[in-house]
Amino acid sequence: MRTAVVIGTGLVGTSAALALAGRGVRVHLVDRDRSSAGTAAALGAGTEEAPDGPVDLAVVAVPPAHTASVLAGAIRDGVARGYLDVASVKGGPRRELEALGVGLAPYIGTHPMAGKERSGPLAATADLFEGRPWVLTPTPDTDTEVLNLALELVALCRAVPVVMDADAHDRAVALVSHTPQLISSMVAARLAEADETAVRLCGQGIRDVTRIAASDPRMWMEILSANPGPVADVLDRVAADLDETVRALRGLESADEDKRRTGTGGIEDVLRRGNAGRVRVPGKHGAAPAAYEVVAVLISDRPGELAAIFADAGRAGVNIEDVRIEHAAGQQAGLVQLMVEPSAAPALSTALGERGWPIRP
């Protein structure tokens, strides 16, 4: 790939342009908002000049609702040899393109699984996609050359290509991204009108479950509006478990021994299926979550405390795999949980203990 057009210079488009430009591809930047394209060009993402003739690849990075029409226009104008989009849903844009009567051979739908809280070209970075899955949805109609251009883009962005059917992709993101967002919001919503005293009892569990409930409602409305069916299908199954659990809990309230027994079984089943599902969530390096051992250390709130712990761990030759910091309510002290390979835990405990850190067994 020598030349590309990026249409839509928001976070994703500009980040892809930066990655391509940084690896020697000549990138032409287009945006309905000229100042956005100008910003991207100033960041080194490419040029605002129009290309002399067709480029190798056109990357369409506009909101889902405009993806099909922008793609259709670009294909009709013949601006490139191959065309892809990066919208967060894949079934709808493809069907809209078909309805517009455009030949789909030079097109492939894609979705990089990367983003951040901020949007726009100023939030873009060349390494946004590094190590992230980038879904490609070729069909039997897709030109092999176009698939290879897309794979080259993914490689230049240092992402990990994952080939999926467009509708399977939409069901997958409904499951692993869109449903958790809505459920997190629903749990957090219960706190909106709670007593202040109840809220004071919040611990790390609800803190984790509700973290993404802080997300931008407008951005999520765009995403959910483009994938309502698959999300509703997953929520229907969550609702079935929820109804069953409420019924089981009401059984536990009852004096009837049979109902109590059935209740216990129903709830334990949900908890056990939860265990089974959680084990599948990829941890570090995309693998199943490693069974790390936790070394817990109590620290004060002075600057440099964490630095000193990490330095001591480094001196002991131990690689910290993950960290969790739990601040105690109403106190200046905090508990640091250092997650390490099980074989490294005794050495780390000993090393930190010798240096006077209060280890919590």
Next chain:
Amino acid sequence: MRTAVVIGTGLVGTSAALALAGRGVRVHLVDRDRSSAGTAAALGAGTEEAPDGPVDLAVVAVPPAHTASVLAGAIRDGVARGYLDVASVKGGPRRELEALGVGLAPYIGTHPMAGKERSGPLAATADLFEGRPWVLTPTPDTDTEVLNLALELVALCRAVPVVMDADAHDRAVALVSHTPQLISSMVAARLAEADETAVRLCGQGIRDVTRIAASDPRMWMEILSANPGPVADVLDRVAADLDETVRALRGLESADEDKRRTGTGGIEDVLRRGNAGRVRVPGKHGAAPAAYEVVAVLISDRPGELAAIFADAGRAGVNIEDVRIEHAAGQQAGLVQLMVEPSAAPALSTALGERGWPIRP
């Protein structure tokens, strides 16, 4: 308080005994399982010898299902001036005690909001309760002397006393602890039978939402069985939001413009109420979550990388408030998000940048 009996030498009982013994209280240890009491005594939590006469305070730390009968026995035997339990629910044990015909004046129900994944006396530590809320549920019948003994215990354990009505406590933990546990399990359960390709697309959002789904089902069955009504009440309200959201999503699938508009409004409402609830979750030091600024740094997977970052942050005089490490799927590199006071963020970015760290803006 000079003398105490701790009945039940599991994690919580032994931790309280260690805190009391460490501050000069003579603690007598009792457990149905003699080896458990022996272990606690060996750890320095007190003595297995019986007291000469009534002690100041009896701490009952047995499973919820046995709490009332053990309390009733101790009160009838007159082993102490005051009695408290530490069970994770408070309404049931009190009503059971009343039904057993025991005078409740010398009793106060309490619940320390602390725990860990491991149980038993070997997991106990004197600082388990440091800075954690410890709920006290006095009634007009409670002797003032008994309330003061309980407050003294909480102070000796360095916990933060929170006075609540017993039933209000049970509704609060249903909201902030028991419901998030079940909902997390239900989201994780959906992954149990998902396609491997779908599971590969999991990101940090679902990872956080499902973290506590790894919890022990048997322990949770004990907790939920003791509080079924309040948990079912909260889940009923979550179910109402869930049903409304499914209906709204089905509306978005429809061609009818009115249905689409209603659907958008309904979903956006849930997301906005989620925002409002999330803001109330206490962060560091029990206050509302501080608006930290994130400084993101890309690191390799070598030992010492984190140590070096933290050391450099310490040298710049910046206190890291929280850390999140996001490992890229299929890659050795990871993204470290350093959370700092907004005023400290520019200094930290500059300091780390000058030392060659790849900062992601």
